[in-house]
Structure formats: structure tokens, C-alpha cells
Amino acid sequence: KNQVEQSPQSLIILEGKNCTLQCNYTVSPFSNLRWYKQDTGRGPVSLTIMTFSENTKSNGRYTATLDADTKQSSLHITASQLSDSASYICVVSGQAGTALIFGKGTTLSVSS
Amino acid sequence: NAGVTQTPKFQVLKTGQSMTLQCAQDMNHEYMSWYRQDPGMGLRLIHYSVGAGITDQGEVPNGYNVSRSTTEDFPLRLLSAAPSQTSVYFCASSYLLGSTYEQYFGPGTRLTVT
Numbered sequence: 001k002n003q004v005e006q007s008p009q010s011l012i013i014l015e016g017k018n019c020t021l022q023c024n025y026t027v028s029p030f031s032n033l034r035w036y037k038q039d040t041g042r043g044p045v046s047l048t049i050m051t052f053s054e055n056t057k058s059n060g061r062y063t064a065t066l067d068a069d070t071k072q073s074s075l076h077i078t079a080s081q082l083s084d085s086a087s088y089i090c091v092v093s094g095q096a097g098t099a100l101i102f103g104k105g106t107t108l109s110v111s112s
Numbered sequence: 113n114a115g116v117t118q119t120p121k122f123q124v125l126k127t128g129q130s131m132t133l134q135c136a137q138d139m140n141h142e143y144m145s146w147y148r149q150d151p152g153m154g155l156r157l158i159h160y161s162v163g164a165g166i167t168d169q170g171e172v173p174n175g176y177n178v179s180r181s182t183t184e185d186f187p188l189r190l191l192s193a194a195p196s197q198t199s200v201y202f203c204a205s206s207y208l209l210g211s212t213y214e215q216y217f218g219p220g221t222r223l224t225v226t
Binding site for chain 2: 034
């Protein structure tokens with residue numbers, strides 16, 4: 001069964017600290033993996049999209065990595081800010097490119 | 113560009129009532145979709161459309177109808193609301209960028225069915 005598992009479920013860190021969120025998937029065949037940021041009461045916003053041939057992609061303080069062999073991805077946030085408080089969702093697309101499998105998300109709280 | 117807009121932002125319905133959730137995009141994207149988001153679950157696809165006049169079912173289509181008469185609009189109709197349809201509904205539009213679809217979500221409609 002195609003699944004996307006994210007860990008941890010929730011995380012609290014101090015402002016200025018780094019953190020890493022994990023995503024494991026069983027989707028096969030695999031086309032691409034996305035990370036979205038969803039602020040409370042808003043729709044998800046794309047942070048990065050990686051195809052199977054890409055190992056890492058950055059978007060400002062956000063860096064995503066992908067290991068297609070082990071079917072694992074991580075999202076690293078550097079020097080966290082209060083505005084990083086949100087849910088981070090990992091989404092995997094199968095070969096067709098349109099069938100998206102969503103993870104349940106990791107809720108990040110950044111405190112001062 | 114306004115992007116993807118959804119109306120209303122909030123709605124309360126009684127069981128058995130019908131209503132339409134509106135979704136519009138001004139980016140000329142061919143692909144549009146509707147998702148529902150429930151606590152403790154990932155977003156689930158309800159219906160999608162690959163262009164005007166073409167719609168198809170997603171993972172959880174029961175109780176919902178869609179139509180796509182124009183590229184811009186993709187309304188979602190609840191035929192007879194049930195408490196199980198209490199959820200947050202997101203509309204998204206997408207375009208093909210290389211080999212992947214770049215997806216934009218609307219702000220969501222929070223629906224409560226009593």
C-alpha cells in the first residue's frame with residue numbers, strides 16, 4: 001500500500017535553533033517528493049519539489065534531502081524563526097505525476 | 113493575480129442540506145482538484161479535473177459532485193450534507209513544470225455539518 005509516514009508528529013524548538021523533520025514513503029513507482037508548509041488556517045504552500053534524480057534542494061533556510069534508494073527524505077530548517085511555526089507536509093507522487101500521497105504532517109512550534 | 117480563491121471561508125449546514133463550495137483561479141491552469149483535510153489525517157483527494165469539461169473521481173468522492181464548465185472555475189457540490197463531511201476543504205490548481213506539477217492551494221473552506 002502506498003504510504004507516507006512523517007516523524008516526529010510534533011516538535012517544539014527555541015528560536016534560532018536548527019531542526020530536521022523526517023519522511024519515509026513506500027510509494028512505488030516514484031516520480032517526485034514535495035515538502036509543503038501549512039500555516040494555521042491557511043492552505044499548504046510548496047517549499048521544494050525533488051525528482052528521483054535529485055539528492056538535495058534548498059529554499060532559503062529550508063533544505064530538503066532525498067534518498068530514493070532507502071525511500072527517505074528530510075527537511076532541515078536552519079536558524080528557526082517564530083514564523084516557521086506551522087505544519088510541514090511531505091507529499092509523494094507516483095509515476096503518473098498526478099496521484100499525490102500526503103503525509104499527516106509534522107507540527108513545528110518555535111518559541112522565543 | 114489573486115491565485116486560487118475559495119468561498120465561503122466558513123459554513124455551517126444542517127444534515128441533509130445541500131450547498132456549493134466555490135473555487136476559482138486566474139492563472140489559466142488546466143488542472144484543478146478538491147481535497148478535504150481532517151484532524152490526524154493527510155489531505156485526501158475528492159475530485160479532480162484535467163481541463164474544462166473533464167472531471168474524475170479521487171480517493172473519497174462519495175457525497176460530492178463537481179463540474180468544470182470553464183478553465184477558471186471548479187465548484188464542489190454537497191448533495192445532502194452529513195456530519196461525516198465536517199472538514200476543511202481545499203481547492204488547488206496546478207500546471208506542468210518540466211516533469212512535475214506545480215500546485216497552488218486556496219485558503220480553504222471550513223465546513224461544519226450538524
